[in-house]
Amino acid sequence: MPKTCDEALLAALDALALEENAVPLTGDEFDRVLAQALAGTDVPLPTRQGAKPMKKKTLFTAALAAAAACLCLGAAVGWLLTPRETAQALGYDALADAFDAPDAVAVNETQTDAGYDVTLLGLTTGENLTGYWNSSRGALTPGRTYAALAIRASDGTPIPALNDPGNALIDEGLCVGPFIEGEAPIDCNPMMMHPSWSATVVDGTFYIVVECDSILPFADRTVYLMVQQGMFPDFGAYTFDAATGAIGTDPAAAEGINVLFTLPLDPARADPAQAEALLDEWRAAPDTGAALPTSPSERADGAPSGA
């Protein structure tokens, strides 16, 4: 198999004595860069009892506490927090108000998979309502889309608190975010959309607010919301019909939760020009600047990955 262009360039660079470019870091520098890098991963940060629930700045995946053998009758009741209450539980008052705004959408759709009931509670879009900041965010300011979800064990077993160290499934992760009709998940996915999330557990139910760059400009297409268990998103767990642009789940491809909601967006709010600009910006995200290997499983068309 011939080497791809990207591989050839990296091999040529790797052949150089790159270390002559090195500049040692001070201990403080090392600590600051490490802290910033960790803030961009999904390493669970410990939370204190009574402290504000776990919040990360640039995260996309969440360590998910699964059901444990702790009996708690309250977890089996049918009610869930509203999107407003979910935002309030996370300390986001402005977002709580936005979930009550006229253009917010109450969804309340539940899908069951892998022993969990996943409920999309609602959606809203607005200017930065949670103080999100990302150093790599581009020049466009399309606003932010927010989704509130609730996840609970189908058998009613309560989900332990986020910082419960005794949970056997704490190492699992959760990936949540949009896909857009017509864009293959491997090429256009939440990882590019400046995602962030906040989560908490209330009465044995896991609540999460996920946000990313506004997907309203794409409202004239079908926009999906993926919810997938796992530390890294497995885009092979989704089907993509290149002819129609439709995206679906492949139940056989992933273990754990793997569901896809269709978001009820108002097509009148679409802005195709801004949608194209957003796609360009997402594709040009700095963390995708270096070449990744291209493999048939990643890109069926054989095009250079570039992302």
Place this chain on the structure above:
Amino acid sequence: MQRPMNDAQLLTLLQRDADAGLRAAMQAYAPLLKGICRRVLPRSPQDVEECMADAFVALWRHAAALAAGQVPLRAWLAVTARNAAINRWQRLRREGAVPLDDAPAQALGELAAFDRPTADAEDAVGALVAAMEPPDREIFLRRYYLLQPCREIATALGLSENTVNVRLSRGRERLRRALTEQEATSHAENL
């Protein structure tokens, strides 16, 4: 004494334990990334740190794919950090936060003439540079991927600074021609 990890071990650790993996990756590669980012952003130590962090987050995000492709991490991180720093520099420039006589301006201005217009073209440039004969390939890699000053390149390769400048100028012209020919071929094939 702890033995240094190889790339495969590092990527495995990153996927299993992000904290430990990032520490190990930084110990191995942070000085290289700092050196590259500093060349683009010599007066912005905070931006340098943020670009380094962005590169290590990218490493964490792409750990599985990098492992599957057996990609040389050192070079991949160098390019990723370089691109993050260039993006930051361009943004600062748009905001008027970088002086016009800033040292990297010349190299980045030369770069803009043929690099990064589209993802495909960037890929093509990378292929053309990789296919250059020595010493032009190393001169180009040092100048446009490691952002080294011409004087430094000349010293490292035992050439005069003028020779480096001339080779860069001729090489850029060859690249422009090659990209134009590729574009024309692609256009003709699409007719």
